Amino acid sequence: xxxxxxxxxxxxxxxxxxxxxxxxxxxxxxxxxxxxxxxxxxxxxxxxxxxxxxxxxxxxxxxxxxxxxxxxxxxxxxxxxxxxxxxxxxxxxxxxxxxxxxxxxxxxxxxxxxxxxxxxxxxxxxxxxxxxxxxxxxxxxxxxxxxxxxxxxxxxxxxxxxxxxxxxxxxxxxxxxxxxxxxxxxxxxxxxxxxxxxxxxxxxxxxxxxxxxxxxxxxxxxxxxxxxxxxxxxxxxxxxxxxxxxxxxxxxxxxxxxxxxxxxxxxx
Numbered sequence: 001x002x003x004x005x006x007x008x009x010x011x012x013x014x015x016x017x018x019x020x021x022x023x024x025x026x027x028x029x030x031x032x033x034x035x036x037x038x039x040x041x042x043x044x045x046x047x048x049x050x051x052x053x054x055x056x057x058x059x060x061x062x063x064x065x066x067x068x069x070x071x072x073x074x075x076x077x078x079x080x081x082x083x084x085x086x087x088x089x090x091x092x093x094x095x096x097x098x099x100x101x102x103x104x105x106x107x108x109x110x111x112x113x114x115x116x117x118x119x120x121x122x123x124x125x126x127x128x129x130x131x132x133x134x135x136x137x138x139x140x141x142x143x144x145x146x147x148x149x150x151x152x153x154x155x156x157x158x159x160x161x162x163x164x165x166x167x168x169x170x171x172x173x174x175x176x177x178x179x180x181x182x183x184x185x186x187x188x189x190x191x192x193x194x195x196x197x198x199x200x201x202x203x204x205x206x207x208x209x210x211x212x213x214x215x216x217x218x219x220x221x222x223x224x225x226x227x228x229x230x231x232x233x234x235x236x237x238x239x240x241x242x243x244x245x246x247x248x249x250x251x252x253x254x255x256x257x258x259x260x261x262x263x264x265x266x267x268x
Contacts, residue, residue, distance in 0.1 A: 018056070024063065035071050070127075110132065110218075115133065133189040137192055139183075140177045156168050252266075
């Protein structure tokens with residue numbers, strides 16, 4: 001739920017904290033490792049909209065409270081919907097299928113992801129949709145959708161776009177975790193810093209951006225996002241007709257995760 005208190009925006013699953021020209025947007029479900037349920041996704045997008053529309057704010061830093069940036073989708077709430085509900089809603093995200101509000105900006109202000117702990121699945125997607133990424137040493141990244149029985153084309157697109165190598169194929173097909181250090185080696189992140197320095201390093205990067213004329217910065221953001229977003233849009237059109245969210249393997253993966261057992265996939 002989003003409320004307003006004396007003109008300030010309040011969220012339940014996100015902390016929205018303007019600090020001069022910088023806006024901190026903090027995922028705030030630490031007890032769930034910031035797993036993304038419908039409400040968090042909606043409020044993150046609302047926070048991006050608030051930031052984008054505020055003339056006083058120039059750069060945003062997205063981070064996570066507690067032990068992780070984001071551990072992915074809330075499996076119990078999003079992926080254990082009944083088959084009938086999944087069919088009616090068109091997928092685990094349902095009507096909140098707009099997972100990333102950064103693609104719908106008006107003013108195209110730069111956003112920095114400051115990630116630590118885990119950036120998995122939807123958290124992986126969020127980090128890679130940002131314009132710059134600062135990662136705490138040892139942060140774990142993972143494209144989880146392939147293990148969940150879902151297409152991960154959009155994640156592959158982002159990974160390939162930023163790395164330009166077959167590394168994207170490997171992590172999209174195996175679903176293996178990899179560290180911030182490996183991500184930095186392949187060009188996925190801009191900085192790897194000690195965990196205690198994560199936010200200060202992101203703020204230092206934001207300060208460098210703020211030295212430049214805002215309109216030229218935003219022109220560059222706009223063109224950078226357009227290319228990757230266009231490729232992701234095409235990947236969605238290519239895979240959405242497969243209906244993988246209605247497959248037995250998808251349901252089996254979600255149940256196995258909740259039941260803490262190894263899934264038994266049947267290819268149907």
